[in-house]
Amino acid sequence: MQPEVEHIRKLVQAIYPLTEAEWLDLEKIWTPVSYKRKEIVTMAGEKEKYLYFVLEGVQRVVYLDEQDREATLVFTYPYSFGGVLDALMQQQPSRYFYETLTPSSFLRAPFAHLQELMDVHPNISTMIRKGITAALSGVLERIVELQCFSSEEKFRKLMQRSPHILQLVPHKYLANYLGIDPSNFSKLINSVKI
Known part of the structure; x- marks a missing residue:
């Protein structure tokens, strides 16, 4: 096989x-x-x-x-x-x-x-x-x-569970997955320390 x-x-x-x-x-x-x-x-x-x-x-x-x-x-x-x-x-x-x-x-x-x-x-x-x-x-x-969860809590939880996902999945799909506006998702990437 x-x-x-x-x-x-x-x-x-x-x-x-x-x-x-x-x-x-x-x-x-x-x-x-x-x-x-x-x-x-x-x-x-x-x-x-x-x-x-x-x-x-x-x-x-x-x-x-x-x-x-x-x-x-x-x-x-x-x-x-x-x-x-x-x-x-x-x-x-x-x-x-x-x-x-x-x-x-x-x-x-x-x-x-x-x-x-x-x-x-x-x-x-x-x-x-x-x-x-x-x-x-x-x-x-x-x-x-x-x-x-708040937007930030959802983002943090995703990063704890699957930190590699930011490199794998286009951010617009991650924002949709989390139920977050894409512009807010971008702000979270730049502001939240993981």
Whole structure:
């Protein structure tokens, strides 16, 4: 199998250790795919067919309403799982877009193959559940930040959690992610000591 799969193995083993036989079955379902900058990977209204693993680039899950207002929900970058996870796991049309912000390379696994492995290997099912539970915990924490924190507190929290993100993601998307006006975001970058 391609050497990039070792990155998946490290992440999977950190979430929930698999046996060698389980891992060998899991590693077979991944195939490489690449996208250009600002390309839609998953369209709102379509089913999410794949679980992605990011090898290169930065992406975001974004909500777009009828008046073209957008809300950046999450960023993905190496070496993490990506895609619109709720649409994937429920096999329902996505409410969100999954978009590349930079040229991006992934490994992707079809949901049908992932589901088969979860049915055959309880440990793979447990690993997926634990990964999704951790993601849900992060989402709940972020909702508290958005609703309760000042702009400066949101910025500081982001810098504590992901200090590298200022170099990865264009600042207008970070401002949107935090729910901060872009000009105020620029002021925070220049004034807040991390």
